[in-house]
Amino acid sequence: MKVLAASSGGGHWVELLRTLPAFAGNELHFVTVRRDYQADLDQAAGFYTVTDATQWNPLRAALLAVQMFALVLRLRPELVVSTGAAPGYFAIRFGKMFGARTIWIDSLANVEQLSKAGRMAGPHADLWLTQWPDLAQQDGPEFAGQVI
Amino acid sequence: MIFVTVGHQMPFDRMIRLVDTWAGQQPDTDIMAQIGTSDFVPQNMEYQKLLSRQEFDACLQRCSAVVAHAGAGTIIQVLGCNKPLLVFPRLGRLAETRNDHQIGTARHFADQQQLLAAFTEQEFIQKLDELALFRPARAVGPYASPELLERLRSFI
Numbered sequence: 001m002k003v004l005a006a007s008s009g010g011g012h013w014v015e016l017l018r019t020l021p022a023f024a025g026n027e028l029h030f031v032t033v034r035r036d037y038q039a040d041l042d043q044a045a046g047f048y049t050v051t052d053a054t055q056w057n058p059l060r061a062a063l064l065a066v067q068m069f070a071l072v073l074r075l076r077p078e079l080v081v082s083t084g085a086a087p088g089y090f091a092i093r094f095g096k097m098f099g100a101r102t103i104w105i106d107s108l109a110n111v112e113q114l115s116k117a118g119r120m121a122g123p124h125a126d127l128w129l130t131q132w133p134d135l136a137q138q139d140g141p142e143f144a145g146q147v148i
Numbered sequence: 149m150i151f152v153t154v155g156h157q158m159p160f161d162r163m164i165r166l167v168d169t170w171a172g173q174q175p176d177t178d179i180m181a182q183i184g185t186s187d188f189v190p191q192n193m194e195y196q197k198l199l200s201r202q203e204f205d206a207c208l209q210r211c212s213a214v215v216a217h218a219g220a221g222t223i224i225q226v227l228g229c230n231k232p233l234l235v236f237p238r239l240g241r242l243a244e245t246r247n248d249h250q251i252g253t254a255r256h257f258a259d260q261q262q263l264l265a266a267f268t269e270q271e272f273i274q275k276l277d278e279l280a281l282f283r284p285a286r287a288v289g290p291y292a293s294p295e296l297l298e299r300l301r302s303f304i
Binding site for chain 2: 001009010011012013014015018019020021022023026034036037039040052054079081101103105107108109110111112113115116126127129131144145146147148
């Protein structure tokens with residue numbers, strides 16, 4: 001199965017890497033915001049970078065959306081997984097548009113409330129997870145453990 | 149060596165300034181700081197704006213303790229190396245990050261005695277002095293919990 005794993009930098013990337021054993025045996029492609037993150041990956045994995053849109057800067061977010069749309073259109077992943085934030089939101093939305101199943105894992109950093117990207121992307125994800133039991137909801141995210 | 153990091157995405161001048169002041173009183177302590185986009189220029193410690201992933205990992209391996217913002221990625225990486233960690237959360241109201249989520253992260257891990265957390269500047273200076281003697285309560289493995297991995301596998 002072709003899997004696209006999307007995340008922004010810092011904690012989101014660190015968290016994404018920790019979930020990788022669950023995706024072993026699939027064709028993995030990664031999209032993130034820093035080139036040097038490729039050193040963390042198996043050489044066989046696809047690796048792409050997009051613009052960072054921390055703080056949802058409108059111009060950067062628009063550029064990111066275009067880049068992510070082009071990537072998803074080209075790759076046609078069957079599964080999209082993200083730990084956030086803005087790149088993950090767009091990957092989930094466009095992945096879904098092209099028929100992929102989608103997983104959103106809200107970051108461990110969001111202890112007291114779901115992330116903004118998570119509140120936006122979660123309803124579009126086929127599997128929506130929070131890492132905090134208190135944030136699980138009937139019509140919202142499910143709690144199923146943490147990345148540590 | 150004490151490794152100081154505030155991530156690379158946003159400035160955190162308040163913390164870098166405090167550590168630099170403390171460093172001025174510790175002539176025998178070797179300190180390396182990744183200050184990201186902070187404007188403050190440290191006078192009393194070695195620093196770089198942005199370390200590559202490889203340089204960052206090397207600092208993490210070499211250091212005896214870490215002082216950091218309360219970013220989840222930093223916390224997970226440091227606990228994965230089983231090193232003493234002091235975190236100082238960024239505050240949303242000072243626009244150090246977008247909201248106060250780092251306070252919740254810091255409090256959670258401090259409650260589990262995995263790290264030291266300081267919530268005021270005074271407490272931060274005090275805990276910098278205590279950091280060398282602190283040890284995290286338990287080691288953190290390299291991957292997500294079996295429960296999370298199993299949930300993801302069953303969905304796939």
